[in-house]
Amino acid sequence: MGSPRRQSNTEVLLDKALEGAREAGAEVEKVLVSKLKISPCLEIYACLKDGNCAIKDDMQSLYKKLLEADHIIFASPIFFYSITSQAKAIIDRCQALWVRKHVLGMGGEDKRVRRGVFISIGATRGEKLFDGAMLTVKYFFDAIGVKYSGDLLVRGIDNKGQIEEYPAALEDTFRLGQELVRGSRDGQ
Numbered sequence: 001m002g003s004p005r006r007q008s009n010t011e012v013l014l015d016k017a018l019e020g021a022r023e024a025g026a027e028v029e030k031v032l033v034s035k036l037k038i039s040p041c042l043e044i045y046a047c048l049k050d051g052n053c054a055i056k057d058d059m060q061s062l063y064k065k066l067l068e069a070d071h072i073i074f075a076s077p078i079f080f081y082s083i084t085s086q087a088k089a090i091i092d093r094c095q096a097l098w099v100r101k102h103v104l105g106m107g108g109e110d111k112r113v114r115r116g117v118f119i120s121i122g123a124t125r126g127e128k129l130f131d132g133a134m135l136t137v138k139y140f141f142d143a144i145g146v147k148y149s150g151d152l153l154v155r156g157i158d159n160k161g162q163i164e165e166y167p168a169a170l171e172d173t174f175r176l177g178q179e180l181v182r183g184s185r186d187g188q
C-alpha cells in the first residue's frame with residue numbers, strides 16, 4: 001500500500017482486492033510502506049557482489065516477502081504522473097533483485113508463475129494519467145519475477161474516502177483480487 005494517508009482511496013481499493021483474494025482462498029498480508037523505514041537506493045552497488053543490498057533497514061524483511069509471495073498487488077495513487085515516493089523507494093531498492101536476475105543469473109530455480117496486479121487512482125482524467133506509473137510497475141514486476149497480469153485504474157478521485165461513492169470500482173477491485181488468485185487474469 002503506497003499511499004501515505006490511512007483509509008486513503010488506495011487503501012480502500014486495496015482492502016477490497018485483498019478481500020477478493022481471501023475469498024478465492026489466499027492468505028494475505030498487507031504492507032503499509034509509509035510505516036516502514038526504507039532508504040532510497042544509494043547506488044553503492046554492493047548488490048553486484050551477491051545480489052544483496054548493503055543498506056540494513058526495513059527493506060531487508062520486505063525483500064523476503066516480495067520473493068516468497070505467490071502473487072503481489074501493488075497499490076499507489078498517482079503523484080505527479082508517477083507512484084508515490086514511498087512506493088518508488090521500494091522499487092528502486094529492488095535493483096538488488098534486478099541484479100540477481102539480469103547480472104548474476106540467479107533465481108532460475110523458482111518455477112512458480114507469480115502474478116502481479118496494479119491498483120492506482122488519480123484526481124484528474126487525462127488519457128495518459130497512468131502511463132508513467134504502469135511502465136514503472138511493469139519493470140518492477142519483471143525485476144522480481146512477477147508477471148503483470150492486470151490493473152484497476154480509477155480517474156477523477158481526489159478527496160479522502162471519495163472512492164466509497166463508487167461501488168462499481170469496489171466491485172471491480174474485489175474481482176481483480178479474486179482473479180489474481182484464481183489465475184483467470186493470466187493472459188493479460
Ligand SMILES: Cc1cc2nc3c(=O)[nH]c(=O)nc-3n(C[C@H](O)[C@H](O)[C@H](O)COP(=O)(O)O)c2cc1C
Binds near residue numbers: 009010076121161
Ligand atoms: C503530491 C501529490 C501529487 C499528486 N499528483 C497528481 C497527478 O499528477 N495527477 C492526478 O491526477 N492526481 C494527483 N494527485 C491527487 C491524488 O492522486 C488523489 O488525491 C488520490 O485520490 C490520492 O489517493 P489516496 O487517497 O489513496 O492517497 C496528487 C496528490 C498529491 C498529494
